[in-house]
Amino acid sequence: MTITIRExxxxxxxxxxxxxxxxxxxxxxxxxxxxxxxxxxLQKPEQSHYSFGxxxxxxEVAGYVCYGSRPMTANTYDLYWICVNPHRKNAGVGRHLMRxxxxxxxxxxxxxxxxxxxxxxxxxxxxxFYLKLDYKEEARIPDFYQPGDDMVIYVK
Numbered sequence: 001m002t003i004t005i006r007e008x009x010x011x012x013x014x015x016x017x018x019x020x021x022x023x024x025x026x027x028x029x030x031x032x033x034x035x036x037x038x039x040x041x042l043q044k045p046e047q048s049h050y051s052f053g054x055x056x057x058x059x060e061v062a063g064y065v066c067y068g069s070r071p072m073t074a075n076t077y078d079l080y081w082i083c084v085n086p087h088r089k090n091a092g093v094g095r096h097l098m099r100x101x102x103x104x105x106x107x108x109x110x111x112x113x114x115x116x117x118x119x120x121x122x123x124x125x126x127x128x129f130y131l132k133l134d135y136k137e138e139a140r141i142p143d144f145y146q147p148g149d150d151m152v153i154y155v156k
Contacts, residue, residue, distance in 0.1 A: 001057050003093055005100040008052035008064075010042055015061035019083045025122060026083075034081050037066055050080065053100040055093045062088040065097040067105065070114065077105045079115045098133055102156070112155060119150030130154045 016038055020031040041048040049071075055063040063084035070076040079101060084093045105113055115135060117126055131137070135154035144151035
């Protein structure tokens with residue numbers, strides 16, 4: 001099955017919102033923030049600091065990635081969100097999205113990508129995903145999000 005990556009469209013918002021509602025993964029506040037970034041980019045694309053890649057597979061939105069330059073740094077970028085449709089997990093969608101973001105970042109002379117993610121058990125596959133893509137765990141802040149949920153910071 002072919003995976004294509006394209007720019008964000010207004011018609012993508014419902015599919016993104018549905019993906020973010022994966023049971024026992026994203027908290028309500030996380031979903032709200034993720035959709036705020038989508039809305040900001042759709043409403044004022046010329047003013048937004050966020051870039052998106054939308055993965056399509058068989059005519060369906062299979063996942064998305066959101067990234068942007070980190071303020072007050074020299075060519076450092078943040079990977080803000082990566083989310084894959086639960087029906088498309090383990091089909092290479094995440095790898096394609098990461099490759100898309102990395103290629104775009106490095107084409108803009110990006111020198112570093114930072115990923116902040118959760119340390120709770122449900123995020124173990126996510127953390128293993130970053131390690132497989134040659135990201136290195138650089139820091140861990142205990143109990144950052146809430147007791148028992150560290151912030152884990154990866155860098156490439």
